[in-house]
Amino acid sequence: MDKTDKIYIAGHRGMVGSAVWRALEKKGYTNLIGKTSQEVDLRNQEAVQNFIKAEKPVAIVDAAAKVGGILANSENQYEFLLHNLQIQNNLIQAAHEFDLEKFVFLGSSCIYPKLAPQPLKEEYLLTGALEPTNEGYAIAKIAGVKLCQAIRNQYNKDFVSLMPTNLYGPNDNFDLKSSHVLPAMLRKFHEAKLDNDAPVKLWGTGKPMREFLHVDDLAKAVVFAIENGLPEHLYNVGTGTDVTIKQLAETIQKEVGHKGNIDWDSTKPDGTPRKLLDVSKLHKLGWKAEIDLQNGIEGTYKWFLENTEAYKKVKY
Secondary structure (H helix, E strand, O other): OOOOOOEEEEOOOOHHHHHHHHHHHHOOOOOEEOOOOOOOOOOOHHHHHHHHHHHOOOEEEEOOOOOOOHHHHHHOHHHHHHHHHHHHHHHHHHHHHOOOOEEEEEOOHHHOOOOOOOOEOHHHOOOOOOOHHHHHHHHHHHHHHHHHHHHHHHHOOEEEEEEEOEEEOOOOOOOOOOOOHHHHHHHHHHHHHHOOOOOEEEEOOOOOEEOEEEHHHHHHHHHHHHHOOOOOOEEEEOOOOOEEHHHHHHHHHHHHOOOOOEEEEOOOOOOOOEEOEOOHHHHHHOOOOOOOHHHHHHHHHHHHHHOOOOOOOOOO
16 A cells, blocks of 8 residues: 555544544555545445545545444344445445455454354354344444455455454543443443442443453554455454453543442343454454553543533533
8 A cells, every 4th residue: 555545434533433544644644535424425325336436545444334332232223234234335335346455344343143152263253143232233244244255255355354342442432322331331430420429320240241442453453454465354353351341340430530339230231241352363463452451441531531522522
């Protein structure tokens, strides 16, 4: 890739897309393009075709998706399945038809079976049943992975899929109805601290184990994929370490400075018991996460405090 090559980042204003944009700029790329959903509706096939034909980017990073936490996923299966299929199918098809050199498809570790052996290896895909609460989103992402794999095998194109673990960082979604576990906790502890250290109620038992990756580390993995011809079609992206949800809560509580109690609501679902990624394939090629969880949470909370008034950035 030349530093002047045009790269289209779909979803450039989201947490992942904005991090990829920052990472590419830091590496000296000068021809980055992004469009809002009002400018180009990625669910509209004709709009996407016309846009890609006109812009002729060399590469696409697909960071555009309808995303959410366990509540949003479980209550909106239709939208999470349909909209994500529409977005990725339109982008992948346009990239193929207009003969783009590179396509980086971003998914999620939820593509793997709920009860797969740990840590999760890439070859475990489609070997068992999915977690029911986010099945719609997972099926859409699996379809994207298989579509990129098919194009790669059939047409020998550099289409690669990166499956990150749970992400967090600047530009995250802090809306309590649709956010993921880490930003939701951070906001809950912050608000409870302001409310005279009121108790914080959290879903589940706190026993499930989760892996968390700072979005800037994922962005570096995307740059790595753009700059190198990766030999396989699918790679996990994570830290290779995990913590219990209880440990996560206590880490966030300490960082925020909340002094009250934590009340666990065991009537609410825990979700998948454990989701730890095997990241050995990407490690062997030369990429490794650099930001540890404590420092990552510290930086995310600082960003949150600086952006609580910006509704478009922090749903607060």
